[in-house]
Amino acid sequence: MARTTIHVCVTCKLADDPLEEQHGRAGARLHRAVAELAAERQAPVDIVAVECLSVCKRPVTVGFAAAGKWTYVYGDFPAEVSAETIVNGALLYADAPDGLIPWRQRPDMLKKGVISRSPPLAAPAASPSPLPEAAE
Amino acid sequence: MARTTIHVCVTCKLADDPLEEQHGRAGARLHRAVAELAAERQAPVDIVAVECLSVCKRPVTVGFAAAGKWTYVYGDFPAEVSAETIVNGALLYADAPDGLIPWRQRPDMLKKGVISRSPPLAAPAASPSPLPEAAE
Numbered sequence: 001m002a003r004t005t006i007h008v009c010v011t012c013k014l015a016d017d018p019l020e021e022q023h024g025r026a027g028a029r030l031h032r033a034v035a036e037l038a039a040e041r042q043a044p045v046d047i048v049a050v051e052c053l054s055v056c057k058r059p060v061t062v063g064f065a066a067a068g069k070w071t072y073v074y075g076d077f078p079a080e081v082s083a084e085t086i087v088n089g090a091l092l093y094a095d096a097p098d099g100l101i102p103w104r105q106r107p108d109m110l111k112k113g114v115i116s117r118s119p120p121l122a123a124p125a126a127s128p129s130p131l132p133e134a135a136e
Numbered sequence: 137m138a139r140t141t142i143h144v145c146v147t148c149k150l151a152d153d154p155l156e157e158q159h160g161r162a163g164a165r166l167h168r169a170v171a172e173l174a175a176e177r178q179a180p181v182d183i184v185a186v187e188c189l190s191v192c193k194r195p196v197t198v199g200f201a202a203a204g205k206w207t208y209v210y211g212d213f214p215a216e217v218s219a220e221t222i223v224n225g226a227l228l229y230a231d232a233p234d235g236l237i238p239w240r241q242r243p244d245m246l247k248k249g250v251i252s253r254s255p256p257l258a259a260p261a262a263s264p265s266p267l268p269e270a271a272e
Contacts, residue, residue: 115190116197118207118209121202121203
């Protein structure tokens with residue numbers, strides 16, 4: 001199955017984050033935490049730092065993507081306590097052939113934090129994913 | 137260059153849209169309008185109806201995607217007056233090698249309506265797209 005990528009927005013910042021020092025921002029801190037945890041666990045995922053996922057109002061924003069699967073964007077992750085939820089969530093995503101994590105398996109932060117999803121390219125028109133996948 | 141896909145969320149609904157009759161919802165109406173306009177203009181884009189882009193709070197939601205480009209999700213499109221903006225926007229997206237429409241060329245609805253973007257798979261870490269791409 002296609003390898004899973006975790007996107008972490010490294011430009012996401014909280015109100016009191018340094019504007020000039022990008023490495024001190026919440027997004028950069030979360031990126032480091034996720035990369036360290038994934039490496040420690042030897043999780044089969046790629047961690048990609050992204051300069052802006054265009055969400056901004058719900059920091060920190062992250063995403064899951066893999067070839068042939070739905071792409072997800074999530075927000076509202078506090079930098080210091082979210083790495084485990086994100087890495088675990090990415091492993092659930094990796095296990096889902098279409099990227100749709102069964103609702104009951106989703107941690108609350110992946111339910112409440114969903115910002116958008118996009119179907120894989122060349123998906124059939126009106127894909128049959130059920131309405132309960134809707135945000136919030 | 138990779139062919140552009142326009143995603144239109146056909147389950148997006150306004151408060152007074154019919155719940156049971158999906159074809160009467162704002163999303164379905166916008167999907168028909170976009171498909172008709174694109175066909176009329178013979179625009180080189182594929183129109184894909186999607187059952188839920190997981191935004192829900194900002195109907196109607198649409199997206200642009202193409203292999204190797206950033207994927208965008210936009211919201212707040214009134215069904216009856218947005219087809220032209222969306223088809224024109226998709227043609228600008230099609231012209232952009234990376235999917236990043238130059239800021240000055242973007243119609244207001246693509247500036248204010250941006251919900252998220254995701255980089256193409258296998259994008260380099262910390263892609264160099266500039267911060268002014270940020271939402272709103």
